[in-house]
Amino acid sequence: MRLTSAVGVLLFCFVAVVWCRDVNNPDYPPQCLVGQPQVYDPVQAEKVVWFDIDLDAPPRQRFKQLARAYKNEIQHVFDVLKYFFTIFPGIDIWGILGDVTASALEKGMIMNPYRDEIEGIAEEIGVNIGHLAFLNIFYEMSRFCTSIVAQTEDNKDLYHARNLDFGQLFVWDIPAQSWGLTESLKKVTVNLNFLKGGKILFKGSTLAGHVGVLTAMKPYAFSLSMNAKVQPDLFNVIRWYMGERPNIKFVMYFERWLFENCDDFECARENIKSAELLTGAYFILGGNKPGQGSVLVRNTTDIQFERKLFDGDNDWFLLQTNYDPDKLPLFIDNRRDPGNTCMNKLTRKNVSMAGIYQVLSSKPTINKTTVHTVLIEDMVC
Ligand SMILES: *[C@@H]1O[C@H](CO)[C@@H](O)[C@H](O)[C@H]1NC(C)=O
Ligand SMILES: *[C@@H]1O[C@H](CO)[C@@H](O)[C@H](O)[C@H]1NC(C)=O
């Protein structure tokens, strides 16, 4: 009974996400900032805090320092979600989701070490373990983003960048609260160094409270960002909740797994092609050899499509939003065409941190709900 209502809630939420994308944004016409005064300010990037996650430490301990530092901010994300779920008067949806997810965690449906890591965070900051685990699943399915890989003219650098957009769920809300989730997620944006044997194994960015990564790079090896599909594989998530697919991989954990287990572009690419995933996603992968850049389109079981740099119609950059490359984006959410136009205006000659930031800061690529922008420079050897 409880499970059924929770599943119903999930269904509603994701129908709502899709529906919300149809809300008109007349105040957001495309406006490419390339050629205008530079907006890139590296000092802003330094404001995002770095934490070390020691993979040699026991899982329960790994995220404790970060959790302690972000206790109030994580609590605030919970408050925003809890408020959101009061849209059904008289039903304690937030409570139900917590219970149902806690029970899934107890049954071992979230794999280790992630499960122990989540438990360590919950223990540290005294939040409901079910809600914390739900947050980890919620983030899996609701990222709207733009990712770009671009090769410089001298082939010495590959730039990999992404905007993380979030909070579209809230667009119907009264203006004062509309951006509540986006604002609360800005405050939990953190950078992580994952350490092994006392050395940096890879670096990534995530949202405090999540133990997976959203955007990451292994120095001199590869970089990866993931964008969600506009329609998450809800049915698969429900099957997971029902206990049918306990070994399925959560994409944000899978991304972290790739960095822990792969040392180059090809290894990551091969693994992305075949993993069984909880939801389909777009994997934007960059390497350290000239031309190593791909967008891999995945459904839950297979690779559907791969776009490569310098392949067919593709030239020196690939830009991916939240729609299959062979299909049209929702007309109201076309960040692809303005983004491509803006990249072409930048030109290959001018690709740089500042140049790509200019593109990602242009409307409508910078969304009303953009949480953060990540810029990565991969040295090509
Ligand atoms: C490209 O860079 C050159 C030299 O820095 C600059 O003069 C030019 O305006 C740039 N072009 C664009 C489109 O930003
Ligand atoms: C995933 O895509 C592949 C290739 O297009 C297709 O054969 C397969 O049936 C799809 N799987 C699902 C679950 O839709």
Ligand SMILES: CC(=O)N[C@H]1CO[C@H](CO)[C@@H](O)[C@@H]1O
């Ligand atoms: C860069 C930019 O235009 N950001 C805007 C995104 O939307 C929020 C909410 O409307 C604005 O406050 C930001 O200025």
